Amino acid sequence: MIVELGHFALVLAFALALVQSTVPLIGARSGNQRMMAVAGPVTIAGFVLTAFAFAVLTVSYIQSDFSVVNVWENSHSLKPMIYKVTGTWGNHEGSMLLWVLILAAFGALVTVFSGNLPATLRANVLAVQGMIGAAFFLFILATSNPFARLDPAPFEGRDLNPLLQDIGLAIHPPLLYLGYVGFSISFSFAVAALIDGKIDAAWARWVRPWTLAAWVFLTGGIAMGSYWAYYELGWGGFWFWDPVENASFLPWLSGTALLHSAIVMEKRSALKIWTLLLAILTFSLSLLGTFLVRSGVLTSVHAFATDPTRGVFILAILMVFIGGSLALFAIRAHLLTAGGLFQPISREGALVLNNLFLTTATATVLIGTLYPLLVEAVTGDKISVGPPFFNMTFGPLVVPLLAVVPFGPLLAWKRGDIAAVSQRLFFAFGIALLATLGAFVFIDRVSVFAALGIGLSVWLVAGAFTDLALKAGFGKVSPSVALSRLFGLPRSVFGTALAHAGLGLTTLGIVSVVTLETEKFTSMKPGETVQVADYTIRFDGISPFQGPNYTEDRGHFTFLNSAGRELGELFSSKRLYPARQMPTTEAGIRTRGLSQLYISLGDPTVDGGIVVRIWWKPLVLLIWLGGVLMMIGGTVSLLDRRLRIGAPAARRSAAVGEAKALPS
C-alpha cells in the first residue's frame, strides 16, 4: 500500500504545483490578497508530499521491494545498506525525483523566509517556482515514473551499476542538484521582476544569498564529481572536458558571474538588467545541463543508459522556460530603471571585467560543447571537440582573469585608484615572483609554464590575504589593534578572501599535476620494481578477494623511498560484480601529504606479468581542497549578518512603524 501512497502523493504534488503556478499569479495581477496568500501553504504542502514520495521510494530500496520496477532494475537484496539508500538516486527516475524534491524544498525555504518580501513579489516568485515544478512533475509522471510496478514481484534485483556503488554517489548528485536547482530561485526572482516590471530594493538583497547558496553547492558538486571520476574510473584524470562535465561547469561559470554582478546590484543598484539576464541564463544553463545529461544527444564518458524520448520532453521544457523568460526579458526589460553610475576603474568596474571574462568563458565552453550537435545537424558529419579545443580557448581567457583577481577587492567603489592598489599589492607580487623563481630553480628548470603557473597561484593566495591584512590595517596601526580589527571585519570580506585563496589552491593543484606529474606505464611480474618520481614501487603479486557482492583480483604493491625503506602498501584491483557480470577497475591510491601515488591495473600479459599504470601526482589534492575552501568562503559570506535573509520579525514591525513616521 505504502508504495502506491507515495505514487499518489507524487500525483497530488503535481496538481498542487499547477495551482501554485496559476492562482498566486492571477492574484498578483489583480491585486487579490487571498489568491496571493495561497502561494505559501500550497508550496509547503507540495514539499511535504514530494518529500513523502521520496521517502517511500527510499524505503522501497531499503526493503528491496522489487515490485517497484525502478528498485528491481537498480538494486539487489545483497547490496550493502548504504548503497541501497544511495541507489534511490543512482538512476534516472530516482534522481529526477530528488531533483523535484530539492526544487520543492527551495520553494518551501523561500516561503518560510519571505515574510518580509512584498506580497506581489513573493506570489510571483512562488508561482514561477510552481511552473518549473509542474513541468518536471509532468516529466516524471509521463516519462520516468519511479513508482511503476511489477506483478508478481521478481525474486532478485538486477543490481546497481557497480561504478555507482560508491560513497561518491551518496554526495555528488545531491550537491550538484542543490546547485542546479538553487539557481531556479534567482531565475524565479528575475522572472517575477519582469512580470512586475520593477525591481524592488528587496529584490537585490534576496538574489545574492540564494545565488551564493546555490553556487556553494554547485562548487561542491563539481569538486566531488571530479574526485569521484578521478578515483573511480581509474584513468587518473580529474577533468576530461566531457560534455557532461561541461554541463555542470557552464552554470558554475555563469553563476560565478551572477554572484559578482549581484554584489554590484546589491551595493550600488547598478547592473540591474545585466544581473537579471545572468540569472535567467544561469538557470537556463542548468536546464541545458539536465537535458544534455539525460538525453544522450552527446557522447560522453559519463553517460549511462539514456532514452531519447525523455530528451525530447526535456528539450520542450527547456525551450518553454528559456524562450519564455528571454521573450519576457525582451519585452519588459526596458521598464527597469538603470542604476548608479561608476568609473571604469572602480570595484564595480573590476566586477564588470570579471563578468566579461566569465561570460566569455561560458560562451566558449558552451560553443565547444554544442558545436558537435550543430555540425551534425547541418552537415551530418560527426565531430568531437575535445580537451585541445578547451585548453586553447579557455586557458587564455582564464589566466588573465586570475591575474587581475587580487586587484578587485582592493579597489574602492565608484572610483578607484589603480596605482595605489598596485602599490598595496607590491608585497603579494614579491612573494609570487619569489615562488616563480624558486619553482624554476629548485623544482623544474625545463618548464617555464610550471613556474609561471605556480607563481600565478601564489599570487592569488597572497593577494587574497593581502586584502584581509590591509582591511585590518596591519602595518598602519599596532598589531593588537589590527588583530582586533581583523576579527571585526564583516564575514563577507573573509568569504571573499577564502574563496579567492581557494581558487589559487585549485590553480596550484592543476598546474602542478599538469606540468609536474610523473607517469610509468609498463608490465610487471611479481617481485619486479619500477621507479616513479622519488619512489620505488614493488609489485608483490595478485591474490583473489571476496567482497559482499563482488569478487576481485587484488594486485599488491609496496612502495619504498629512495633509501629503500618500505613506506607502505597499496593494492589496486580488477573487480567483477556477478549480478551484472560487470568488471570494474579499482585504482590503488596512496596519499603522501597533498600528493598521491595512483596505480591502475590493466590486463595480464602473455608472459605472465600484468600491465600497470602508475602516476605520481604532486599536490593533486589541492585541486579539490581549493574547491572545499571556495565552499567555505561562500558559506562564511552567506553567514554575514547583512546578507541574512530578512530582518527579525520584531525589528521588522518597528522598522515599518518608523518608516511610516518619515515625512511623506
Added chain:
Amino acid sequence: MTRKKKRLAVIGGGLAFLGLAAALTFYALGQRTSYFYMPGDLVAAELTPGQRIRLGGLVEKGTIERGQGTNVSFQVTDHENSVKVAYNGILPDLFREDQGVVTEGTFGTDGVFVADSVLAKHDENYMPREVADGLKAKGVWQEED
C-alpha cells in the same frame, strides 16, 4: 579625456576583447576538432597525414592481440570493412569482442591506426551513440528492447 571619450574607450575595449575571444574560439574549432568515422567511411574520407580522427565500430572477433609488454592491437569493424588499431594503454573494463568501441588517434604510415585513447561504454546497456547510429545506418545492428 572627456566622459564620452572614456565611455567609448571602455565599450571599444570590451568589443575588441569579445572579437578576440570569438576569433580564438573559431580558430580553435577549425584546428582542434576531430571527425568521427566508421571503417567503411575511410575510403571516401580525405585524411591528411597525421590528422586526428575518431574511429568507431565493433571490436572484431578473434583479433585482439596482446603484444610485448603493454602493447595491444585489435581490428575495428563495421561488418564490411575493418581497420587494425594499435594501442599502448589500459583497455577499458567493458572492452570486449563484438562490442562497440570508439578510439581516437591518427593513422600511421603503415595504415595501422595508432590510438591514444580507447573508450568502450559505462554500463552493459549502453552503446556509444555514434557507433550505434553508424551501425544502424548500415543495417547491421538493431537496438534491443
Added chain:
Amino acid sequence: MFFWIAAAVLTLGACLAVLVPLTRTQAGRDADRDHDIEVYRDQLAELDREAARGSIGESEAAEARAEIGRRILRLADQQSDQASSSGGRFTRFAGTAAVLSIPLLSWGVYATIGSPDLPAMPLQARIEQDPEKNTVDELVARAEAHLAENPSDGRGWDVLAPIYYRMGRHQDAVTAYRNAIRLSGVSAARETGLGEALAASSGGLITSDAQAAFERALALDPQFPKARYLLAAAFMQDGKPDQAVAELQRMMEGLPEESPWRDVAQQAMRSVNAEVEREQTATGPTREQVQDAAGMDDADRAAMIEGMVSSLDEKLRANPDDPAGWQRLIQSYVVLGREADAVEALGRGIVAMGSDSDKGAELEAFGASLGLKPGEPEKE
C-alpha cells in the same frame, strides 16, 4: 481500504492548503514601499559602518548617503497604485476551480497510471509468505537473507552451495563454495564441489581452475571418488585418454566392493575406450572445438556448448541408433544442469534402443549411474 482512506486524507489536506488562505481574511497588506524603505534604512546603517571602518572615503560616503536619501524621497512621493482587494465573485470562482481541480486532477491521473490494488512486496514480505507455498527459490532467498546478515556463517554457505549448483546457478555456487572454503576450511568435498561448479559455469568445460580444484581435493583425500572421476573427465576432455584411464583405474582400486561408484567408473572406462575407437567419426565437439572453446569468454563458450549439444540432440532424433551418442547427450545435459532435459533424453534413448534390448538396459544403467531414472523426474 486503508489506501483509499489515506489517499482521501492526503487529498483533503492538499485542498485545505488552497482553501484556507482563500477563505481567511488577510491582514492589511503592507505597501511595497514599506519593504523598500526598510532596505534603504539597512543600507544607510551599513554605509555608516563602512565609513566608520574607513573602507569608504568620506566624500563617497556622503554621496552615497545622498543617493539613498533621494531614493527614499522618490518612494515617498509615489502613491500606492495597486488597489487591494480580497473578495468578490472572481475570487470565489477561481478559488472553487482551484480547489476542485486538485481532487479531479490527482484522482484522474492516478486512476490511469496507478495500481492501487498492488501491495508492497519488500524482501521480508516475500520471504515470510506462507512457507507451504514457498518454492525452492523462496527457500533459497530465505537462506540468502540469512547469509546477507551473517556472511561469515560457513555452514550456511556449505548448505547453499550444492543447492545453487542443482538450481543451475553455477556462478553463485562457485561463490558459495569459495566462501565455504574460506570460512570453514578446505575439504575434499568442498573443493570437488567448487571444481564442479566452475566447470558448469564454463558451460561444462573443465577449465584449469576446475582441474586445479579437483587436484587439491585429491591431495586432501586421494580416495575421494568424485574428484578422481571428474579429473579423469578433465583428461578425457584434454584428449589424454591414457591419463584418464589411469585415473579411473586408481579410482577403481580405492573403491570398496559395494560402492555405487564402481559402475560409474566401469561405465566411464568403457566410454573412454569407445571414444578412442570412434575418434574419427565423432559427432559433436571435436577436440579442436573444445580447445577453441577454452580461449573464449564465458558467454561465447556457453553459446558454443549449447549449440553443440542441441545439434547432437537433432542428430539423435534423426538417427537414434547411437548408444554412445545418447550417453554423451545425457551427460552433457547433466553437466549443463538441465536435469529435466537429461531425463527426457534418457527416456527417448531407451525407447529408441528398445527398452528390453541390451543397449536399452545399458543406457538405463548409465542413467542410473548419474542418478537419473527415465520418465520419472527427480524431485529436488
